[in-house]
Amino acid sequence: MPTDQAIENQSTTLDSVVIRFCGDSGDGMQLTGGQFTDTSALFGNDFATFPDFPAEIRAPKGTTFGVSGFQVHLSSESIFTPGDRVNAMIAMNPAGFKVNLEDVEPGGIVIVNEDEFTKGNLSKCGYLDGYNPLEDDEINNKYALVKVPMSRLTKESLADSGMGAKDVNRCRNMFALGIAYWLYERSLDHTKEYLVKKFAEKKGLPEVAKINIRALEAGYYFGETAEVFPARYRVPKAKQEPGTYRQISGNEATVLGLVTAAQKASKPIVYASYPITPASGVFHGLAHLKRFGIKTIQSEDEIAAICTAIGASFAGDIGVTGTSGPGLALKGEAMGLALMLELPLVIVNVQRAGPATGLPTKTEQADLLQAMYGRHCESPLIIVAPRSPSDCFNMAIEAVRLAVEFMTPVIYLSDGYIANGAEPWKVPSVGDIPTINITHPKQEDFADGEFLPYARDPETLKRPWAIPGTPGLEHRVGSLEKEAGTGNVSYDADNHDYMVRMRAKKVANAANSIPLLEVDGDPSGDVLVLGWGGTFGSITTAINEVRASGHSVSYAHLQYLNPFPSNTEEVLGSFKKVVIPEINLGQLSTLIRSKYLIDTIGINIVKGKPFRVETLVERITEVVSS
């Protein structure tokens, strides 16, 4: 491990930096970026990440549509987004360079593997014959371009390793990571340990671990000795509340939230799902947690998955199904069944860009109206939406709590951005998380009367959850309209009207069981920005910038979309203008306008990407200064 002292006084201290690693989808960019993030997290930076990968697993090598990227924003301050503008980019091939260059700030560092900028590779990604961007004066003037023959240097540094060309070639990403570690004064220790664990211990390939470590060190030494970099950079530790921290992505936090809810409810979870991007990560995570009594079932299709979860809830477990937008559409009828049966059910929907297959690996917030109305007839259910990767933990617990507290399906709207993005998370103490109380009636409870499967709790309006195997409480539930109380099939007109209203009222009543909408900033004034779900980080950052330039603006963020918090109308009524940024064409605006009869100003951008902070700043500033 090289020491830093030689160049100690040459380094520039930065508050924050945005780095993007990019290359071919086979170049290991997600791993490289992940390692850089882990190391920075352990060092003590605040961070946010944004992995961006193609839907194709291995698109033809060297093409622009096969480019995989990983962006990480490191800071000594509190940050909420992976950043708009890239300060430094490491491009492993011309395709990655071409796709990502426009996001790099003028003057930003661009490190390229120049060995890959061959005639053939340049033409593969659509550069005109005879043109090499690395020789373009305009590009050289605009960016701090650093050309490194990474392929050759990796090969040379491993020449005596005795390993084949294929294995050696695969170490290029570690060479690049070594350069990045040198440039940002990071320790190699964590990645070395990781490589030993991954290759030597788990896969029994110690020699592969060895060459990767050597490539990593070679990259680091290259940075130190080659003198091609203008400076080294240091991003000091962030000031964080004391405690235990970890890095967490939204999908990981969803998994941990569901497991925690199950433990707090003393109930097993049956998670039935059909693999779909970007929700599969939740499935993968839960499948490894059998020791916590989590039963995962890979169903034959989306409909089977939700129906199996419903069956599990009927039998007394907590049924959970997970999907993305297209799958949610397929589950529509069964969601109606669950709310007719009045059984607890959690439907995890990690939203992606669509419609139809759309952009499976890109993010969007456009399933809100589907979640709200995407079923036939009057079929309200509870909708919650986590606001950040770590908030997925809290909201997954909330989804389970509300499902059992109100005996109703709950849709949990995550999105591809927070599902795959990661941030530091102060790990909560399990003991501080409240218990979820569940009672199943017993025959003795009805010694003086009759068990009525559709009798309602006067406060919550939920029905009792009597489960098969309980003597004396045998009963039938079904998709036909239920008679109030008995649950028998009823075609009575007034009963139907009553039950339709009861089901709606029950869901509306959940407003009494959720937190009030908090306003950040003045509780009344000219402009309120109202967000929901995974845009919290971008909007928060934008609001801070708008305020820093002297404007007054308040901000509220909804994590509960149905019902809305009970003070929502009051909050909205305290402002002259309500601005709603969302990654759709105005779905929350539609709900707010129709429910509260107020006008809203939408900021709607639907590019399959998270909001750019600078766009939000511009658009919010327009409203506050008009």
Add this chain to the structure above:
Amino acid sequence: MSATESKISELPIYTAKDFTTDQDVRWCPGCGDYAVLSAVRKALPGIARKREDYVFVSGIGCAARFPYYMETYGMHSIHGRALAVATGVKCANPGLEVCVVSGDGDLFSIGGNHTIHTMRRNVDITILLLNNKIYGLTKGQYSPTSETGKISPTSPAGSIDYPINPIAIAVATGCTFIARSLDVDMKGMDAIIKRAMAHRGTSFVEVYQDCNIFNHKAWFYASQKDTMPENTIKVEHGKPLIFGTDRDKGIRFNNGRPEVVLIGQNGITEADLIVHDETDMFLASMYAQMAHPEFPEPMGILHADPTKPTYNDLLYQQLEEAKQKSGQPDLQALITGNESWEVQ
């Protein structure tokens, strides 16, 4: 898993009445479903199970009203999805006896996918297919088991669909218990239901059921006093395949193919006939292809393989193994993860 399986002597003494709800049965008078309901209600007291441990699940269709009439736990779900729901019930609590009552539309049209995959996984569920070869509840359209040429409201010129073969599907999926019965054969049905419920794995029972409103007499070639002996053959484990009013006909292999023969003619004796072996999937495969009028249609338990582990057993086995391996699971350690850091 067997915690709730009890010795019959320890159970309350049930009669069919104990399994009868106060709900009026609303099938058309004369519907074959009545016979199946009655057979099930009568069979359950003879099975070593507590009443509260039964769960009847159905989809949509005439047959799907079944759970409302059984004084057990039950769910009338949505069209085609009964098996997916039943899988969830069984996986949540494998101690329950889960039975799906369904029709040909539910199981082989809208819910066909679930039928295939439930059978393939060998989830411990009993499936009763009430096959009337017609859509009754929607008023008489042809179904996936209707014969080609069927005249119906949606096929006025005759259906151009070829029918599906439920037994062949069951064989193709590796279903571990395959049986067939006639709605009028109360005795046969009783024996099959008891065996099907006792079987650990997916039990599939096809019942030829008469829809006397929209497809009356569809099964008369097999279900009547004079037609049953000639056009069906009751298979019994270990016994030769013999049928006919005078029990003078049998099935033998001729050059690898089944053939109807007359016992006593051309020197053919019982010893030349195929002997039914319910464990043999090759025979089940053959039964699936034996159709009227070339062959008598096989009735009884066509296949039973109790050796294949069930999906729910394997699921719980993996849970157990994971628990054994890890000891007491530590939630705090899980959420903290392996790469946490301390901020002072």
